[in-house]
Amino acid sequence: MTNQPEPLNFAHVTDWIFDLDNTLYPHHSNLFSQIDVKMTDYVADLLKLSRTDARQMQKQFYKDYGTTLKGLMDRYDIDPDDFLQKVHDIDYSWLVPDPSLAIAIRQLPGRKFIFTNGDRGHAERAARQLGVLDEFDDIFDIVAAQLLPKPARETYDRFLARHNIDAASSVMFEDLARNLTVPKALGMTTVLIVPHNFEPTFSEIWERDPGHTDHVDYVTDNLASFLSAILPGQTALSVPA
Template sequence: MNETTTIRRTAQASPEDFAHVRDWIFDLDNTLYPRRTNLFAQIDARMTSFVGELLQLDPQEARRVQKAFYRDHGTTLAGLMSVHNVDPDKFLNYVHDIDYSVLLPDPALGEEIKALPGRKFIFTNGDRGHAERTARALGIIDHFEDIFDIVAAGLVPKPAAETYNKFMGLHRIDHSRAAMFEDLSRNLAVPKSLGLKTVLIVPHNFETTVGDAWEHEGREGVHIDYITDDLTRFLQNIR
């Protein structure tokens, strides 16, 4: 990759490309912090453990079932609720009981987010408590207008169109003046169709061996405007 670790289909991202943006929407996990911190890996392991205990499965089978729920329903929770009528609060409290000390303050990222003109939001399939603890550990929580979590979404996760519409309507987002940053390609399809600028955050050095293979699908799709493995650097470039 080039020195800026940022690619676009036609040209380098520039301030002019984002000069019109006044609403900045960020996913949380593996977006506002690098995947290599393995914070979400803790949640992933807790989700597998929850599935194993609930369904009395060995770890290998529990992971297979959990990943199938995640892939097919948007989140593991959505699958568990649909198929097994799981209490969402019980699940969310269990999987977010993790060690946040692996996250260090990121003042450089904080300064770039703070400098963006307009409003900034966190839009996550996790819950508000997890988002607040994560953003606080990173030292960036004060830069956001609001956190839109899975509970605010009525427990309907991204990439469901109704969830984006609910978020956009709640905050009166002008689609033509908004940008969204996400680590999952499929979660950017609806934003692109609505007219938002879309930025895909990928693992460091664009590794494809990190995470599940399907998570890396769609990077070449027309719904992706920009790709970067360094969010801070990307924001510096467009500022």
């Protein structure tokens, strides 16, 4: 893992792949906290649990299945469309438009994709509020993944096949190191996005993924600055180790 992004190290990249939540938009926007609350409410209503018990079960689903949705589908055969609609009924005005990020993404040579465990509607609304939606060629969401979330290998294979992407000529940006394990094995360059002034206490223990850091090539807490640093002709900027 290195903390010096050099333009030369990204000269081979033809496809740029970005996770959405806490990656394209910053962790400190706290947008995902709204979704988190909605998921807890959904579990509580479905299973007639207290919010405390529902939250504990929700987090266990996340740990065991990769997403709360997958756990609920496997265990309780819920309607995924109903779940996705309800948990993404949130206030997107929490996101501050990021013109510098839009410019940086626009200047990247090649195709750009959003690859998310959320649904397309959520990705479109969030990216539109950020001011970056028009910079992307397509969105690969949980429905396109046939409801099998990252980090399942089949989901990455499905994404690459749909867009005819050569993994060795691509880079993936993610806020969860576990979701970079398969991309790294496939030959992608990997970039982990961490919260600004990251402290481990910001994340619950299974969300820190300490055992997956060997699959991370670069780490940054500022996506726009990182992308600007790797554009052809730019000078490398320091990002946190």
